Amino acid sequence: MSSNDFISIVVTGAAGQIGYSLVFNIIRGDMFGTEQKVRVVLMDIEPMLEGLKGLKMEIEDSCYPLVQEIVITSDPKTAFTNVDYAVLVGGMPRKEGMQRVDLLRANAAIFKVQGKALNDYAKKTVKVLVVANPANTNALIALLNAPNIPPENFSCLTRLDHNRAKAQIAMKANVNVKDVHNIIVWGNHSLTIYPDTRCGYINLPTGKATIANVIKNEAWLQGDFVSTVQVRGAAVISARKLSSAASAAKAITDHMHDWALGTPEGEYVSMGVHSDGSYGVPVGVIFSYPVTIKNGVYSIVQGLPIDQYTREKIDLTTKELVEEKESATKILAEM
Ligand SMILES: NC(=O)C1=CN([C@@H]2O[C@H](COP(=O)(O)OP(=O)(O)OC[C@H]3O[C@@H](n4cnc5c(N)ncnc54)[C@H](O)[C@@H]3O)[C@@H](O)[C@H]2O)C=CC1
Numbered sequence: 402m403s404s405n406d407f408i409s410i411v412v413t414g415a416a417g418q419i420g421y422s423l424v425f426n427i428i429r430g431d432m433f434g435t436e437q438k439v440r441v442v443l444m445d446i447e448p449m450l451e452g453l454k455g456l457k458m459e460i461e462d463s464c465y466p467l468v469q470e471i472v473i474t475s476d477p478k479t480a481f482t483n484v485d486y487a488v489l490v491g492g493m494p495r496k497e498g499m500q501r502v503d504l505l506r507a508n509a510a511i512f513k514v515q516g517k518a519l520n521d522y523a524k525k526t527v528k529v530l531v532v533a534n535p536a537n538t539n540a541l542i543a544l545l546n547a548p549n550i551p552p553e554n555f556s557c558l559t560r561l562d563h564n565r566a567k568a569q570i571a572m573k574a575n576v577n578v579k580d581v582h583n584i585i586v587w588g589n590h591s592l593t594i595y596p597d598t599r600c601g602y603i604n605l606p607t608g609k610a611t612i613a614n615v616i617k618n619e620a621w622l623q624g625d626f627v628s629t630v631q632v633r634g635a636a637v638i639s640a641r642k643l644s645s646a647a648s649a650a651k652a653i654t655d656h657m658h659d660w661a662l663g664t665p666e667g668e669y670v671s672m673g674v675h676s677d678g679s680y681g682v683p684v685g686v687i688f689s690y691p692v693t694i695k696n697g698v699y700s701i702v703q704g705l706p707i708d709q710y711t712r713e714k715i716d717l718t719t720k721e722l723v724e725e726k727e728s729a730t731k732i733l734a735e736m
């Protein structure tokens with residue numbers, strides 16, 4: 402995993418609300434296991450360095466034994482040098498009246514710089530997770546600016562959508578979340594993401610049953626369930642007046658944990674990854690697929706049945722991602 406006896410991970414946007422939860426998940430051992438020492442680089446923009454000093458003090462005061470070193474910085478070279486993992490949370494949030502393309506432009510500049518810094522300073526084996534929105538296309542921009550790092554090493558966070566879908570099914574079926582398996586979320590981390598339960602199953606005391614057979618409500622599975630997952634982020638913002646943070650940090654932790662340590666035999670998780678053309682999605686967009694992971698390498702689950710309804714949902718989210726890619730390509734060409 403690392404040439405040393407510790408793993409080096411950078412978290413950008415570490416002074417923000419996700420960072421405040423995430424960093425403690427990492428140093429507690431939730432991400433890489435309770436025996437794995439970690440060197441954590443906390444990166445944010447210069448005006449946030451004072452806040453990062455406070456976070457560093459809190460980390461020290463928590464006395465977590467896995468902490469090898471805590472570095473705080475706003476300098477990309479210092480942040481990315483020799484890291485094994487990079488979680489890119491920092492970005493420009495959408496402001497009132499801002500169009501999606503404006504958000505893309507503001508973030509393209511950030512992810513161009515960070516992609517180049519990863520390329521120049523990180524280990525060539527670095528595994529990158531982009532969280533900041535628009536997450537799929539920000540990940541693509543970073544990837545395009547890091548030609549020396551394999552495209553398979555870039556991903557974006559859709560595990561929160563996956564976890565949200567799993568939780569909705571568990572609540573509807575009145576079972577524990579740990580008994581719900583093989584949910585899939587397809588596509589873009591946006592309102593078009595498609596949560597799909599057709600391959601999923603639930604472990605009941607009587608044995609394994611399909612989600613459809615337990616829920617027995619196809620209209621709900623194709624209607625309210627899908628829309629609840631799609632608008633869940635907005636629902637949290639509306640209630641909390643802040644976007645999801647602890648649940649996002651948990652999803653990041655799940656994503657990196659599974660990427661580093663693998664998925665249980667037969668278990669799918671959802672990850673935004675560089676499309677290889679699977680399921681008719683064009684090559685070269687960052688698309689959420691069902692994956693299994695072994696020895697740090699993910700494989701897109703192949704051969705799943707795609708019915709007409711699913712095809713339409715996958716096509717819709719694909720169309721949005723292709724349009725985002727076109728906008729990003731134009732924006733990058735103008736820079
Ligand atoms: N993919 C997903 O499932 C989710 C994505 N998000 C996204 O994650 C991002 C972060 O969310 P929060 O922590 O709540 O936001 P926040 O606003 O609390 O924190 C963001 C941090 O990023 C920093 N930042 C801005 N530009 C930076 C740069 N160039 N380099 C380093 N740091 C920079 C800011 O100074 C701030 O400290 C947002 O874009 C949000 O939309 C949030 C939840 C779920």
Ligand SMILES: O=C([O-])CC(=O)C(=O)O
Nearest residue numbers: 534561633634635644645
């Ligand atoms: O919209 C946001 O900033 C937060 C987000 O992505 C989510 O909660 O899924």
